[in-house]
Amino acid sequence: MTDKIKETEVLRKHIIGENGISYTLGEDGLYYPDLRLPEGTHYEIGRYGRMRAEYLKEHHRALYLELLLSGEFNEYLHQTDEECYQMMERLVEQMKASEGVTEELKATDQMAWLGAMNSIRNRAEEIIINELIYS
Incomplete structure (x- = not known):
């Protein structure tokens, strides 16, 4: 028994x-x-993708979990990263043209060119972060 x-x-x-x-x-x-999570694609994620991941995890938990559980999180971050880098290139080129920052300035006054380029990159990055990362 x-x-x-x-x-x-x-x-x-x-x-x-x-x-x-x-x-x-x-x-x-x-x-x-x-x-088990579905098999997703694996991409290397850059700076902007990692920033977006942290933002979603902290402020948009539902979207974060939905992307994670559907297996689309890595691809979404890669796509965001690519968009940010492309927008950065466009903005820098547009700002350079509108502010007259040219290769001629680089050849004649490197410090002025460097200061202008740093300013342009910082402003472009601020726009990208506000519009694509923290939105």
Whole structure:
């Protein structure tokens, strides 16, 4: 009789629930669902993509989890990163043209050219961060 009781008390390592999801017995005696994230694409994520990921994690948790669970998070961050770098190039070129920062200035007065370029890059990056990262 005691063998029968011991047999029913032993928990199986893997079970399938009524909902069709498989569960695995944890070390703490509880069953945990065997959930796996879908396979997604893997891209290297740059600075702007990482900034966007942190922003979503802290301020838009629902979108963060939706992208993560759908397997689209890495691709989304890569796309955001690419958009930011492309916009940065366009803005820098437009600002250089409108402010008269040319190769001629670079050849004649390197310090003035460097100061102007640093200012242009900083302003362009501020625009990108406000419009694409923190929106």
